[in-house]
Amino acid sequence: MSEVESFFKSAFSVDNVIFGFDGGDLKVLLIQRGAAPYRGKWALPGDLVYPNEDLDTAAERVLEQLTGLRGVYLEQVQAFGAVDRHPLGRVITIAYYSLIKIDDYTVTPASFAQSARWHGFAHIGELAFDHNEILETCLKQLKHKVRMAPVGFELLPPKFTLTELQQLYESILETELDKRNFRKKILSMNLLIDLNEVQEGVAHRPAKLYQFDREKYEQFVGEGFTFDV
Amino acid sequence: MSEVESFFKSAFSVDNVIFGFDGGDLKVLLIQRGAAPYRGKWALPGDLVYPNEDLDTAAERVLEQLTGLRGVYLEQVQAFGAVDRHPLGRVITIAYYSLIKIDDYTVTPASFAQSARWHGFAHIGELAFDHNEILETCLKQLKHKVRMAPVGFELLPPKFTLTELQQLYESILETELDKRNFRKKILSMNLLIDLNEVQEGVAHRPAKLYQFDREKYEQFVGEGFTFDV
């Protein structure tokens, strides 16, 4: 084998950390591997990148095959390329994370076959490959990102209450926030549309429903505004 | 060719954005390509990753071959993997940036052969491949990083003045900073060692020299401190 050929004895994959929020905790969608290596182990959904496929496209494909969803928030994190990270050869992987509204997730043939399941972060054991490390890195990135840009809304249903929003932030940042200060800060950004609707069917005072105003956010960014929680 | 084989008709490279600071402006070390494709064009230093080489190791190797330097600050940014980014085949690249003390750079055989040169950001034309995009992304990342962690010191000589430090920040962040406020903030962090030395050979009042206290920084981080300019 020539030296040049040896460079081409390698492949690359994408792995996608799919986050969801069930109202209480941040969750990640994992699959149980049906084939070697690491058969039976939980792992991040991922796949080899097709020769004529952009990296981003491959990540979108993995996401869509598993969840049926398109056009959701997706961000590349970084590459993981230790020589021995894949037992069958030299495979580096590009890690992505995506944020989906957990109620939009429906079981697709692919996710059924791979027995996909949402996992809370408290109960994640040893994953296949270097996926624990990848997951950690992506979670760290999400924690960072959620403070710098209004990506948290990607995890909430279109209509949400301020308490739900706060719980989301508390769950991601693993911290407690002061209710009054949180509301003051969020509302002062003028990025929420008050829908003049309230919750129904709750056994207590119903909360007002809000919607994220994406248009206004784009406009504000154009004017130099920076989101900051 | 089987489908599996086609996945292995690809390669990956690293490209390294090497930053330096000459006291006035932020600079980047580029090479002039001696071979096709893009022969004669300026490009980021990079290379294919060896089959038995970690990505980080490859990035360190590229840096060392060009500059002779080891153990300098190096950080992965992200992968670039558009299908058509390399005219000769499917090659994705992992972008890194590194921060070196510009005076430590000496011309190595590799850098001589590739006519490496420092470039200011005002005068960078069209680079080879997608290197303009990579450079932009890395610069953006550096701007972000420099505010969150004391990486700026990696670009300064071991002994520096507060004015030099301020000019570094102004150059990277492309903004002007108030002298008194900047000094107050930096000094209040207690991360600078006052060397009780002053500049020599300057035609004006000589400035005091300081050194970054890395040990104390590590200690503070352990106690929950976060650097923030």
Added chain:
DNA sequence: TTTAATTGGTGTTAGAATAACAATAACCAT
């Protein structure tokens, strides 16, 4: 040796942002 030129070094204050804190309102279930 005086003077000019140049950069280094320092403190105050008004305004803004943050953090800490508790009482009343609205709804359902009993």
Added chain:
DNA sequence: ATGGTTATTGTTATTCTAACACCAATTAAA
């Protein structure tokens, strides 16, 4: 009607930020 539960709202002390100007130390030139 009462109790249980969550929603909603404002004030204040403290901290951080931003704006701003003069004297000091040195070399170069007159």
